[in-house]
Amino acid sequence: MQKKNAQQTIHAYRIPADVEAKLIDAAGPAAAALRGKRQGALRAIPAHIVPVLNRAADTATRLLNAEGVQASRRDLRAAGAAVVVQQEAILAAAGIESQTRHQASGEILHKTLVVEMLTPLDPDLAHAYGFAE
Numbered sequence: 696m697q698k699k700n701a702q703q704t705i706h707a708y709r710i711p712a713d714v715e716a717k718l719i720d721a722a723g724p725a726a727a728a729l730r731g732k733r734q735g736a737l738r739a740i741p742a743h744i745v746p747v748l749n750r751a752a753d754t755a756t757r758l759l760n761a762e763g764v765q766a767s768r769r770d771l772r773a774a775g776a777a778v779v780v781q782q783e784a785i786l787a788a789a790g791i792e793s794q795t796r797h798q799a800s801g802e803i804l805h806k807t808l809v810v811e812m813l814t815p816l817d818p819d820l821a822h823a824y825g826f827a828e
Contacts, residue, residue, distance in 0.1 A: 740779050747801050748775050751808035758809075758824055764816055771812040778811045779804075 740748065752772035759766035786792070810821045 740776055741783070744779055744804065747804050748772060748779060748808060751775055751805050751812060754805070755809050755812035758813065758820060759816055762817060762820060764820075766816065774812050774815070775808040778808060 749772065752768050752775055755771045755775075756766050756768045759771075806826050809826045813821045813826070
């Protein structure tokens, strides 16, 4: 039960990795499997998407810090990685090949990730900088 509660909390609030580790440790040894799942999910990100993810995290961090919102690049990157893994899983389940290898797709993915990273912290910021319509 503790493992399930920890897992639900992590998914609901997109908890940073260090806090996630403490939460899992507090939930007991059985919850260590969750940490392995998270690491596996991060490794599931296609290599050609990693630079786009890093650039989106940098962009979001700069925008948030410029607006006076404290933001950690690591936490934003983790949120973006979760979006990428989720979308890749949806495409795989539907039998659709990912089109993220094209240059135009990379720019669209960058904008999408920036919006996903900014929205929980400052919903209007993505609109202000032209990342969202």
